[in-house]
Structure formats: structure tokens, C-alpha cells
Amino acid sequence: MATVVSYGAAGTVTGSCHLLEANGIKTLIDCGMFQGSVEDKSYEPFGFDPSDIDYLILTHAHIDHIGRVPKLVKEGFNGVIIATEATIDVAYIMLQDAAKILIEEYNIIYRKAQRAGEEKSVRQPLYDLDDVENTFSKTIRFARYNQKIALCDFLAITFHQAGHILGSAFVEVEFTEGETDKKVVFSGDIGNKKRLVVDGLENGFYTNTLYIESTYGDRLHKSIDESIKEFKQAIIETIDRGGNVMIPSFALERTQEILYILKQMSENKELENVNVFLDSPLAIKATELYNKHPFFLNEENEKDVLELENPFTFKNLNLTQSVEQSIAINNFQDNTIIIAGSGMCTGGRILQHFKHRLWNPANSLIFVGYQVEGTLGRKIIDGTQFISIHKEKIAVRAKIYTINGFSAHGDQKDMLDWIDTFNGIENIYLIHGENYQARAFKDAIKARFDNVKVHIVKEREHIYI
Numbered sequence: 255m256a257t258v259v260s261y262g263a264a265g266t267v268t269g270s271c272h273l274l275e276a277n278g279i280k281t282l283i284d285c286g287m288f289q290g291s292v293e294d295k296s297y298e299p300f301g302f303d304p305s306d307i308d309y310l311i312l313t314h315a316h317i318d319h320i321g322r323v324p325k326l327v328k329e330g331f332n333g334v335i336i337a338t339e340a341t342i343d344v345a346y347i348m349l350q351d352a353a354k355i356l357i358e359e360y361n362i363i364y365r366k367a368q369r370a371g372e373e374k375s376v377r378q379p380l381y382d383l384d385d386v387e388n389t390f391s392k393t394i395r396f397a398r399y400n401q402k403i404a405l406c407d408f409l410a411i412t413f414h415q416a417g418h419i420l421g422s423a424f425v426e427v428e429f430t431e432g433e434t435d436k437k438v439v440f441s442g443d444i445g446n447k448k449r450l451v452v453d454g455l456e457n458g459f460y461t462n463t464l465y466i467e468s469t470y471g472d473r474l475h476k477s478i479d480e481s482i483k484e485f486k487q488a489i490i491e492t493i494d495r496g497g498n499v500m501i502p503s504f505a506l507e508r509t510q511e512i513l514y515i516l517k518q519m520s521e522n523k524e525l526e527n528v529n530v531f532l533d534s535p536l537a538i539k540a541t542e543l544y545n546k547h548p549f550f551l552n553e554e555n556e557k558d559v560l561e562l563e564n565p566f567t568f569k570n571l572n573l574t575q576s577v578e579q580s581i582a583i584n585n586f587q588d589n590t591i592i593i594a595g596s597g598m599c600t601g602g603r604i605l606q607h608f609k610h611r612l613w614n615p616a617n618s619l620i621f622v623g624y625q626v627e628g629t630l631g632r633k634i635i636d637g638t639q640f641i642s643i644h645k646e647k648i649a650v651r652a653k654i655y656t657i658n659g660f661s662a663h664g665d666q667k668d669m670l671d672w673i674d675t676f677n678g679i680e681n682i683y684l685i686h687g688e689n690y691q692a693r694a695f696k697d698a699i700k701a702r703f704d705n706v707k708v709h710i711v712k713e714r715e716h717i718y719i
């Protein structure tokens with residue numbers, strides 16, 4: 255009988271890694287990093303032998319879905335990687351960035367330990383830039399949406415648009431056991447039907463088994479239209495009172511959505527004499543990839559790219575690559591909008607801008623993404639009066655806006671509606687959620703669908719499908 259064992263994103267949101275074994279073929283779906291409070295688990299052994307894996311399917315290029323792939327390669331994986339072309343391109347820049355951060359963190363810890371004479375006890379970095387290069391020297395097969403790839407006589411996979419980020423997919427796996435044909439769908443991360451930048455989530459069809467994320471299984475989002483209105487209002491209010499705007503943003507998807515809205519504002523003459531800075535080398539690179547892959551974008555943006563009008567560029571926009579350019583933004587005292595990473599203010603250039611602007615009540619800080627417990631962004635939202643950056647105490651006096659409706663994940667209703675588009679589901683397995691989120695989602699699924707069994711997957715539990 256075929257089995258699926260989850261080695262990550264079971265009872266938690268990060269570390270996605272699910273091993274399907276059917277007829278002796280081992281297919282790994284995602285190999286992500288554990289993040290936040292479970293970060294250390296990324297350094298533990300996988301729980302399986304990487305050299306045994308035949309295929310590695312990547313649903314999309316967020317670090318919690320791809321962040322352990324170089325470790326997998328370093329430890330012996332020599333199979334075939336299958337993903338959309340956009341996912342491979344994005345994965346390359348994301349993993350390079352991750353490796354740089356891992357090395358920087360290692361160097362800081364090593365120097366500190368060296369001063370105490372304890373450098374021998376310092377854990378080696380998870381991987382380095384060479385491991386990232388090795389990853390992309392493996393055999394890579396590009397998947398196209400809705401085109402079946404036969405891996406062998408009794409195993410085939412098909413990618414479908416997940417409406418989450420550039421290149422994202424949910425994956426349908428078909429296999430034969432004896433005389434029986436079976437199907438299992440792995441959702442990866444799913445968005446919803448209508449997205450600002452990428453194509454929307456494709457409907458389901460027929461499957462026996464569904465592995466589905468449950469990140470927002472316990473909640474409903476505000477509508478995207480309402481959120482855009484709130485966002486524009488926050489910008490206009492701030493500029494009108496002579497202040498500047500800081501937007502901590504994730505490099506992938508959220509930044510492009512923000513640029514898309516700011517471009518509209520620019521064209522509507524709502525940003526006259528305003529300078530917009532995209533102050534993140536990673537976000538600049540990611541935006542280039544959105545232009546490189548127009549067919550992954552929704553119809554409106556695809557058309558814009560094909561007609562050679564970059565949908566993410568407008569006359570007020572400045573891209574700041576170098577550290578010097580970034581520091582020079584400090585000279586702009588008013589009419590300035592700064593988009594910088596990291597999205598949860600745990601590092602990156604946004605901290606430098608906080609130093610110069612967070613103390614000023616005329617300025618605004620607009621959060622456009624979820625701030626995880628324990629991050630600086632969350633501390634600010636929770637109302638802290640002071641923060642400390644590089645040992646300097648900074649008063650939090652800027653006006654704080656929190657816009658909640660920009661999520662790249664579907665909410666409870668989106669996911670229930672999506673489940674409803676499938677035929678034939680007998681079993682639903684919940685992954686990629688904290689236990690309270692998965693429990694609430696399980697109750698909601700049971701309430702809406704009578705004849706479906708729902709199970710919250712535990713890490714390393716053998717599920718027979």
C-alpha cells in the first residue's frame with residue numbers, strides 16, 4: 255500500500271516535507287526550512303535517506319517549502335527535481351539569499367564564541383553558496399500547468415495553478431496499485447480565485463485523497479478591495495500631513511502587489527512629487543522574474559508585460575541596489591515612500607529606516623503582511639513604545655497601520671469552496687497549520703461535507719492511502 259509520511263509542516267506551518275512512497279518509487283513533495291520557534295529542527299537529520307529519493311517536487315519557492323533542498327543535496331539526493339520554470343528561477347535567488355543569511359549568522363555567532371574561547375561548539379551553517387549551486391546542477395524537469403508528466407508506467411504527476419505566488423502549483427499524483435488507480439492531491443500553499451498579480455487558484459477535479467494546508471483554516475480575511483482602499487488612504491493621509499511612509503514587505507508577491515497598487519495611484523496622479531523607493535536587492539531581483547514570466551501572471555498583468563509596459567514600474571519609482579544608495583534615502587525628508595525588507599522586520603534595510611523615521615509622529619509604518627509572534631513587527635503592532643536597533647533605543651511614534659487583507663493564502667471560506675470543487679474525495683489530511691488552526695479547519699470541513707474523513711497529520715505518522 256502507498257504511504258505518505260510528513261517530515262515537516264505537520265502540526266506547524268513551516269518545514270514542508272512530505273514523502274510519498276508508491277510501488278517502491280519515493281517522491282518527496284517540498285523540502286522546506288523550519289522557521290520561527292522551530293528553526294532548530296532544520297539542522298536535525300531528515301528522518302529518511304536523501305539518496306533514496308527518486309523525485310523531488312517543488313510546489314513553490316517560499317523558503318518554508320524549498321529551504322532545506324541544498325541540505326538534501328549535500329546529504330546525497332541525486333534524483334530529479336520537478337517544478338515550474340518560474341519556481342526554479344525564484345528558488346535560485348531565494349536559496350542564494352538564504353545561504354548568505356545562514357553564513358552571516360554563522361560568522362556573528364562564531365566571532366562571539368571565539369571571544370569566549372568556545373568556537374569549537376559552534377554549529378556549522380546549514381549550507382553555503384556552493385551547496386546552492388550544486389542543487390541547480392541536478393537534473394531539473396520543468397512542469398507546465400495541466401500537462402501530465404509520466405514518471406514511470408504506474409506514476410504520473412500534473413501541476414495546476416495554485417494562485418499563491420509566481421510559479422506556484424498544487425500537484426496531482428496518479429498511481430496504480432494492482433488493479434486500482436488512485437489519486438492524491440497535495441495543495442502546497444493555495445491562494446484564491448482572484449489575485450492582484452498572478453493567476454487565480456484553479457478549481458479541483460477528481461481525487462480520492464487531498465492533502466491541504468490549513469494556515470488560515472481558522473479565519474476569514476478582509477476583502478482585497480477593502481484592503482486596497484485602506485492602504486491608499488494610509489498613504490494619502492501621511493503624505494498630506496507632510497510625513498513619510500515605511501512599508502516592510504516580503505520580496506515575493508507582496509512587493510509586486512504593492513508596486514501594482516502604487517502604479518495605479520501614480521497614474522491617477524495621487525502620488526505627485528512623491529518618491530517611491532524599492533530598497534531591497536532581493537525584491538528587485540524577484541520583480542525582474544515577474545517580468546520574465548508573464549504567462550504566470552493574471553490576464554491584465556500578462557498583457558502589460560507582453561506589450562512591453564512593465565506593470566511594476568512607474569515614474570516615481572526608484573530601485574536602490576547598493577548600500578550607498580540605500581543610505582542616501584535618508585536625505586529625502588518628506589514625500590517619501592520606502593518599501594524594504596524584511597517583511598517581519600527581523601533584519602534587512604527596513605531597520606535602518608526605522609532608526610531615521612520611526613520616532614517621528616508625522617511618519618507612518620504600514621504593515622501589509624502577517625507578523626509572526628516573537629518578531630519585531632509583531633512587537634510594534636502589539637504597541638511597544640520603544641524598540642532597540644543595533645543597541646540604540648528608538649521611540650515608536652510613527653502612526654502604525656495594519657492592513658490584513660493582502661494574504662497570499664486563501665482563508666477558511668476560500669479553502670472550503672475549493673474543496674467543494676473536487677469530486678470523489680474520501681479522505682482529507684490537514685497539514686501546514688498550527689494545531690489550533692487545523693482543528694478549527696477540521697470542524698469547518700466536517701460541518702460542510704458529510705461523507706469525508708478528516709485527519710490532522712502528525713509529524714512522521716505513516717498515512718496509508
Ligand SMILES: [Zn+2]
Pocket residue numbers: 314316319418443
Ligand atoms: Zn507559500
